[in-house]
Amino acid sequence: MEPTPPNPRKSFTWPVVLNLGLLLLAALATKAEPSLLGIVVLVLVVINTVAATIMSLAGRMHYVVAFILSALLIGLIGFGVCALMLSNMGGMH
Numbered sequence: 001m002e003p004t005p006p007n008p009r010k011s012f013t014w015p016v017v018l019n020l021g022l023l024l025l026a027a028l029a030t031k032a033e034p035s036l037l038g039i040v041v042l043v044l045v046v047i048n049t050v051a052a053t054i055m056s057l058a059g060r061m062h063y064v065v066a067f068i069l070s071a072l073l074i075g076l077i078g079f080g081v082c083a084l085m086l087s088n089m090g091g092m093h
Contacts, residue, residue: 012066015051019044019070023078034085041078045071 022044030036048071055063 012062015066
């Protein structure tokens with residue numbers, strides 16, 4: 001039985017998937033309250049930015065791209081959902 005050769009192309013999509021899952025959990029946990037969800041989205045964006053900076057200092061550029069992409073996606077999706085929820089409230093806010 002031969003050992004499997006090492007895979008030179010590792011998957012670096014786990015930060016994106018993990019962050020989208022955390023965003024979904026945050027939306028469920030906050031019961032889609034726009035103000036709380038906005039804070040959680042901001043925290044996730046900051047955490048991903050710090051993780052990208054740390055990976056940059058460590059020299060792992062694939063992870064830098066993954067964490068920056070995660071931060072951008074979380075910001076775009078999260079703040080977009082918050083804006084959509086606030087725009088549907090009418091004169092209540």
